[in-house]
Amino acid sequence: MDVSSLSNQQVLTMPRTRPPYPQKFRDQIVELARNGRTPSDLAEEFEPTATTTSGWLNQADRDEGKSAEGLSSDEREELRELRKKLRELKQERDILAKATAWFAREKGDVPPKSSGS
Incomplete structure (x- = not known):
């Protein structure tokens, strides 16, 4: 089937975002980054971008009290x-x-x- 034969309705019903990565996967990526791998290296090997990996690292630091910048995951959940x-x-x-x-x-x-x- 060629893309030009798809109707507008079929094209518009495709999901715009992917489901969130499982927490266990995020934790493993953070662990790899803390063990010396750079976010760009991890982005080449795994699907999340370097920006996403950096965000996970920053959030993990906030959750562990290593950074006071922003809300921890618990605080974010409470706010929600x-x-x-x-x-x-x-x-x-x-x-x-x-x-x-x-x-x-x-x-x-x-x-x-x-x-x-």
């Missing part, structure tokens, strides 16, 4: 969870505000919204 909880609480607040307004109108405590404004 807190942001998720904040989104949920904002949704709940909005739902409660709408329900309160609806009940107030039903009870007659608030005049109905006019459509002529």
Whole structure:
């Protein structure tokens, strides 16, 4: 099958990113880099780029307390969870505000919204 015969829909449904590398693989690459291999050497032998490998090294240093630059993985995970909880609480607040307004109108405590404004 030749690429020119593919429809636009088939081309657009291909994944744009690859799944994340498993943690065990990342740990092995970091270990190799710490044992003297350069990120560019590792990029030639394995799939991740030198930039990706350098990022993993920097993150490992933060996680182990060797660097104070940026968030550790635990802090990053906590921040992700807190942001998720904040989104949920904002949704709940909005739902409660709408329900309160609806009940107030039903009870007659608030005049109905006019459509002529």
